[in-house]
Amino acid sequence: VGQRRGLRELSADEAVIADQLTKLKDEAGSHSPSLLTLRQQLPELEIAVDACFISNPYATQLFLDHLQRELIDTGAIRDVLEFYPSQNQVIAALLAEHLGIGPEWLFVGNGAIEIIQAVIHNFATRRVLVTLPTFSSYYEFAEGRVDVVFHTLRKSDEFRLDPDEYLAKVAETDPDLVVLINPNNPDGSYLPYEDLSRIIAGLPPDVTCVVDESFIHFAFEDMNLDIRSVVGECEHRPNLVVVKSMSKDFGIAGIRAGYAVMHPERISSLLCNGFLWNSNGLAEYFFRLYCRDDFVAQYDIVRKQYILETQLFYRQLEKLSGTRVYPSMANFALVEILGDLDADEVVRHLLIRHGVYVRTCSDKIGLEGQYLRVASRGLRDNQRILDALDDVLSEA
Numbered sequence: 001v002g003q004r005r006g007l008r009e010l011s012a013d014e015a016v017i018a019d020q021l022t023k024l025k026d027e028a029g030s031h032s033p034s035l036l037t038l039r040q041q042l043p044e045l046e047i048a049v050d051a052c053f054i055s056n057p058y059a060t061q062l063f064l065d066h067l068q069r070e071l072i073d074t075g076a077i078r079d080v081l082e083f084y085p086s087q088n089q090v091i092a093a094l095l096a097e098h099l100g101i102g103p104e105w106l107f108v109g110n111g112a113i114e115i116i117q118a119v120i121h122n123f124a125t126r127r128v129l130v131t132l133p134t135f136s137s138y139y140e141f142a143e144g145r146v147d148v149v150f151h152t153l154r155k156s157d158e159f160r161l162d163p164d165e166y167l168a169k170v171a172e173t174d175p176d177l178v179v180l181i182n183p184n185n186p187d188g189s190y191l192p193y194e195d196l197s198r199i200i201a202g203l204p205p206d207v208t209c210v211v212d213e214s215f216i217h218f219a220f221e222d223m224n225l226d227i228r229s230v231v232g233e234c235e236h237r238p239n240l241v242v243v244k245s246m247s248k249d250f251g252i253a254g255i256r257a258g259y260a261v262m263h264p265e266r267i268s269s270l271l272c273n274g275f276l277w278n279s280n281g282l283a284e285y286f287f288r289l290y291c292r293d294d295f296v297a298q299y300d301i302v303r304k305q306y307i308l309e310t311q312l313f314y315r316q317l318e319k320l321s322g323t324r325v326y327p328s329m330a331n332f333a334l335v336e337i338l339g340d341l342d343a344d345e346v347v348r349h350l351l352i353r354h355g356v357y358v359r360t361c362s363d364k365i366g367l368e369g370q371y372l373r374v375a376s377r378g379l380r381d382n383q384r385i386l387d388a389l390d391d392v393l394s395e396a
């Protein structure tokens with residue numbers, strides 16, 4: 001346990017839990033211990049709000065309502081569990097039609113993570129360029145196989161990526177694969193559609209460009225809150241690979257559903273390595289919903305409601321003293337803790353004293369300072385997060 005600097009002393013019982021939390025975090029490496037792990041390992045801990053995991057809770061509820069009505073109440077769940085789901089190519093064809101592209105352009109994964117691993121292992125042969133801070137899998141899958149170089153986003157720019165500076169970095173470092181996460185995890189910075197298109201067009205044609213749009217459903221450029229995806233660019237850009245996790249915007253990380261859009265030759269080369277039945281029955285049920293107009297219309301209502309509540313939450317976070325909140329178009333905000341407090345210690349205090357679980361960014365490379373990543377969890381839970389932060393930080 002770190003030094004106490006400002007925060008109140010934990011009681012002896014609390015300190016024991018704090019030590020166990022530190023151990024669990026160490027064991028989880030570059031990710032955080034999941035809610036299930038914490039509940040199992042530390043049953044005495046009462047977790048009221050999980051603002052560590054970043055998903056739309058309203059979308060989870062919408063999915064669950066459909067699943068209850070269509071699978072559980074009807075008994076159709078038995079088929080989903082008892083039989084093999086469709087093969088990947090069947091699900092890919094369905095999704096492709098929904099997205100308005102040819103089926104040969106679509107790859108279905110057991111979560112986006114599986115696709116990221118396949119893409120990095122198959123398409124990076126020399127050097128990968130990753131922006132920092134980032135989602136650690138991108139460099140972890142590359143390390144030890146190919147060179148990894150970083151383009152560090154500056155906090156003085158609020159972690160915004162400058163397209164010209166980025167293209168200059170590409171020219172200077174000569175990678176054969178680059179990764180852009182939009183909006184970025186963990187800072188929430190967003191590259192407007194026009195800027196991203198300009199980067200994609202400005203890259204040398206032999207550089208694979210991976211754009212991860214796992215948080216794109218939370219970003220907007222106009223009052224209508226429309227989604228601006230670069231998936232449509234894939235057709236004219238054989239070097240573009242668009243990765244999409246469904247875990248965050250649909251709140252279904254547990255069923256492992258993701259896809260990617262890329263040139264058919266790339267898909268064929270990935271399929272040589274297997275991926276016949278790497279999906280599952282619940283993921284197929286989800287993807288079939290995702291292609292249904294009635295579901296999409298209902299989803300869009302909860303998506304927009306959640307965006308509005310999320311942006312309101314950020315305005316409230318900005319009012320807390322002792323913190324700096326960076327602009328975010330994702331469903332989480334990067335919160336810098338000013339002064340002399342340790343982020344890990346703040347995380348432990350929030351969890352032990354208030355049952356509010358937020359993510360420390362102390363393991364994120366390329367971030368200088370003490371940061372928390374705080375997810376938006378809907379109006380009521382957001383208020384609990386604000387109250388807990390206010391209580392803990394006001395002691396310092």
Ligand SMILES: *Cc1c(COP(=O)(O)O)cnc(C)c1O
Pocket residue numbers: 110111112113114135181185212214244245246247248253256257258
């Ligand atoms: C969470 C996350 C993923 C992984 O998504 P899964 O579909 O759950 O495997 C991929 N990319 C980014 C940027 C993420 O934050």
